[in-house]
Each structure stands twice: as C-alpha cells, then as structure tokens.
Amino acid sequence: MLLAIDAGNTNVVFALFDLKADGDRKIKARWRIATDARRTGDEYAVWLMQLLEIRGVKREEITQIIVATVVPRALHNIEILARNYFFLEPLIAGQGAANYAIDIDVEQPSSLGADRAVNAIAAHDKYPGDLIVVDFGTATTFDVIDFNGAYKGGIIAPGVNLSLDALVGNTAMLPRIAMRAPESKSVIGRNTEDQMLIGVFWGYVSLMEGLIARMREQIGRPAKVIATGGLAVLFDEATDIFDAVDPDLTLDGLALLAGRANAP
Structure with missing residues (x-):
C-alpha cells in the first residue's frame, strides 16, 4: 500500500492507496489533521497508528510513502514519522525519483x-x-x-x-x-x-x-x-x-x- 501525504497550510491529508498490479490506484482511506509545524513525528504516529488499526491495516502493509508539502517546517517531522515508524525513506514530490518531470514554463x-x-x-x-x-x-x-x-x-x-x-x-x-x-x-x-x-x-x-x-x-x-x-x-x-x-x-x-x- 502507498501512504500519500499532502501537507497544506490548513490541513495535512493522509491517504492510503491500494495499488493494483495493473497500475490502477484506489483510495482505501483518507484522514486529515490540522497543520501544525510544531507537531512531532511521534505525535503524528500516535494519531495515525490508531486510525490504521481502526481500518485493520498493519504498518507493515505500507510499502511506500510520498509527501507533498507547502509548509517546509512540517516536512522534517513527517520524514521522522516515515523513518521511525514505517522504516521507509519517503519520496518527496519534486525531488529525486519523485521529480515532477514536466515543463514548468514560468519565470521562477x-x-x-x-x-x-x-x-x-x-x-x-x-x-x-x-x-x-x-x-x-x-x-x-x-x-x-x-x-x-x-x-x-x-x-x-x-x-x-x-x-x-x-x-x-x-x-x-x-x-x-x-x-x-x-x-x-x-x-x-x-x-x-x-x-x-x-x-x-x-x-x-x-x-x-x-x-x-x-x-x-x-x-x-x-x-x-x-x-x-x-x-x-x-x-x-x-x-x-x-x-x-x-x-x-x-x-x-x-x-x-x-x-x-x-x-x-
């Protein structure tokens, strides 16, 4: 399963995708929490692990995490969540293997x-x-x-x-x-x-x-x-x-x- 995290200025949305062998992607669950750049990775984990348990999803079933954020200060703690609780290195939208690979035709x-x-x-x-x-x-x-x-x-x-x-x-x-x-x-x-x-x-x-x-x-x-x-x-x-x-x-x-x- 894929855990996609969209960290916006107001809310952080967590979505769990059930990925099919044919490339089809379907959202299995989604949750949101108020954005707070001071929220630690441990705090995210306490909240998220309970929600996964309610859905009957084991953390081991999550094999990939990707993050997009417009709140740079929130990124570090989300990375801590991924590494310390899911033992995964998260993909960061726009960086490395998750590069956008599109023409961004603007001045900056x-x-x-x-x-x-x-x-x-x-x-x-x-x-x-x-x-x-x-x-x-x-x-x-x-x-x-x-x-x-x-x-x-x-x-x-x-x-x-x-x-x-x-x-x-x-x-x-x-x-x-x-x-x-x-x-x-x-x-x-x-x-x-x-x-x-x-x-x-x-x-x-x-x-x-x-x-x-x-x-x-x-x-x-x-x-x-x-x-x-x-x-x-x-x-x-x-x-x-x-x-x-x-x-x-x-x-x-x-x-x-x-x-x-x-x-x-």
Missing part, C-alpha cells in the same frame, strides 16, 4: 508549490487538452496546463475562508459565520449575516467566472476547468464554469508520482 520554476505541480501532473493524466485547475485551499489557485502537460502559470487569490476571516477579524460588529451558500438567490441581503454570505459567496462566484473567462481568452484555445479542494462542490452548485469536480486530484497526482518512481 522553483517557486511553484508542490500541490500545484502535483495537480498539474494529475490533471494532464486524467483530462485531455488545455486545462485550468482551480484549487480551493487556504488560498484559491488557478493554474493553466497546456495540452502537452506543461505548466504555464496561474493566479493566486485569497481563499474563501481567508476572505471571510479577514472580514470578521477587521470589523468591530460583524458576527463570525460559517461559510455556506446563501439560502436565497437574491443578491440583496435583508440582514447582516445574509449580506456577508452574499458578499463572500456570490462575490467569489463572480471572481471565478471573471478570471476564468479572461484566462480562456488569453489561452486562445478551448480549455476545460477542473475544480478541486474542499469547497469545490459548494461552488459547483452555483455556477456552470466547471467541467469536472475532482476532490482527490492532488492525492491522485501523488500516487501517480509514486508509481513513476517505482517504474523500471
């Missing part, structure tokens, strides 16, 4: 986040043609991958919850609310909470639709839009801009990288 290729590179690899593998990948994370990213699989650039926007937190944190009287779709399609709110939801939710829909329209115009060819990340499903109900919603895109990209690292 080394600055591209691991999650975005892995998304590009998975998207090109799963969907033909030119692509725009929208990833709803702490930040929302819009990435362009051309029909050859080259990463061409993108956009970084404040994440939905980050925008909501900034609105509440920098005003004296606005209440803290959970992100959700407004109950009414009206964009004229009749109370404070509705007005906040309208501003963030429909404002974000307009932001996505406007940016994607401009990106498609600049690409100059038809481009499919693939959405991933926790809030993708929420926004999919409010717009027809997405051609596919793929919640496991990053994890699938990690599994693909791990498989290539094993290839003769």
